[in-house]
Amino acid sequence: MHELDLSADIQALRTTFDNILDVVDLDARRREIDELEQEAADPALWSDQDNAQRVTSQLSHRKAAVRKIESAVSRLDDLEVMVELANEMQDEDAAAEARTELADLGKTIQDLEVQTLLDGEYDERAAVVTIRAGAGGDDATDFSQMLLRMYLRWAERHGYPTKVLDTSYAEGAGIKSATFEVDVPYAYGVLSVEAGTHRLARISPFGSADKRQTSFAAVEVIPLMEEATEVEIPENDIRVDVFRSSGPGGQSVNTTDSAVRLTHVPTGIVISMQNEKSQIQNRAAAMRLLQTRLLLLQQEEEAAKKKELAGTITASWGDQIRSYFLYGQQLVKDLRTGYEMTQPDQVFDGDLEGLINAGIRWRKRSDDD
Structure with a gap:
């Protein structure tokens, strides 16, 4: 077996990983976990179900993120040991295992690097x-x-x-x-x-x-606001319709009119909600989503005005971003x-x-x- 030399690849991963650690601030994340754990340990937390789920979800996500980083540190050290052992033993199977680990670890670090770009x-x-x-x-x-x-x-x-x-x-x-x-x-x-x-x-x-x-579909993605109280909606601006939840083929799946449709008359924005069990819950969830969309619409209009003044308007909404070919070449292209x-x-x-x-x-x- 030829000597396995992955030193340059491992050093490149270490350099990338060090840059990630500079951005992530692992100590700050551990402090945040400690604070969330204190909140989660409070017996009164579950008196507010929505807040309790938010806290426990954040805690779980933060712990998983820190474990992923700590695991990468350990795996980088272990990879160097794997290479040394493969060379000492002249073991081709051990060398193949080291190459596989290098590829897997590279993907993990690449994912971590991408996460550091999410700063909007x-x-x-x-x-x-x-x-x-x-x-x-x-x-x-x-x-x-x-x-x-x-x-x-x-x-x-x-x-x-x-x-x-x-x-x-x-x-x-x-x-x-x-x-x-x-x-x-x-x-x-x-x-x-x-x-x-x-x-x-x-x-x-x-x-x-x-x-x-050829067919088309539009995908819209908006952030979920915990409280979209920045937008006040006059009651006269909203039309409320209630109906029965429906399934495939239009069949009714609910014997009561629990589903809610809110129409914001000035903008024409329509929000339908039928996932919750009661009309009150569906209306509250629909109102939160409507507030979020109105807030984002307001911010988009302000941004568009700034672009217009600068002379750099770009019509991006509705532009095709990705094609899926399911014949001949079989390809997905962004x-x-x-x-x-x-x-x-x-x-x-x-x-x-x-x-x-x-x-x-x-x-x-x-x-x-």
């Missing part, structure tokens, strides 16, 4: 994602359901809690729209790069001519970053790390330019 105003918040079918008929509604499953599978792979807040089923295949919540810190920062128009090209399973069909994956089935099963990480890096470069 709302990046640390949980996320609310809405998927809407666009042009393309049954293919578009089917594509929307494929995207919903893709994101829920991505969250499941990471152990992130999700809650589907509202689903509007199509009369044919798939869904017209769906809204779900990913309730972990930094979910918004991570998923915000998924916002935009997604395009699917495939041989349609809904037609008899075996022709290629049109902003150029990142490609040749196994669409894995992407639709939640394997989004490469696409998302490339998007976060692209956004950071764009912001710095």
Whole structure:
């Protein structure tokens, strides 16, 4: 066996990891964990269920993040020992194990590095994602359901809690729209790069001519505000409709009118909520989401005015960001970053790390330019 020399690769990982530690401030994170543990130990915490879930969720996420960093430190040291042992024993299996660990550790450190780029105003918040079918008929509604499953599978792979807040089923295949919540810190920062128009090209399973069909779906991602009290909404500006929750094919799944639809008359924003058991709970959740969207709309309008004054308006909403090809070449390509994956089935099963990480890096470069 030739001598295994991974010293340059390991040093490169150490340099990257040291840069991560400079940004992360591990001691500050440990202090935050101590504070959250004190809150979690308070017997009175569970008198407020929502706050208790927020505290325990944050504590779990912070602990997992610190464990991941501490594990990387240990694995870097262990990797050097693995290389030394492989060379001493002239063991090809041990050398192969060291190479595999190098690749796995490199991916872990790359993920940690990407997380340090999430420094936007709302990046640390949980996320609310809405998927809407666009042009393309049954293919578009089917594509929307494929995207919903893709994101829920991505969250499941990471152990992130999700809650589907509202689903509007199509009369044919798939869904017209769906809204779900990913309730972990930094979910918004991570998923915000998924916002935009997604395009699917495939041989349609809904037609008899075996022709290629192109369909579209829009993905909207907004941060979940704990309290969106910055926006006051006059009661006369809201129209409230109540209805029965529905399932596939429009069938009623609730015998009472517990689902709520809020329409903000001045802007036309519509929020539907049917996940909670009572009308009161659905109305409260819908109102919080409406406040969040109005707050973001207000901030977008202010930002647009600033861009207009500077003469740098860019129409980005609705622009196609990614194409999924399920015929011939079998490819998923992000049109902003150029990142490609040749196994669409894995992407639709939640394997989004490469696409998302490339998007976060692209956004950071764009912001710095």
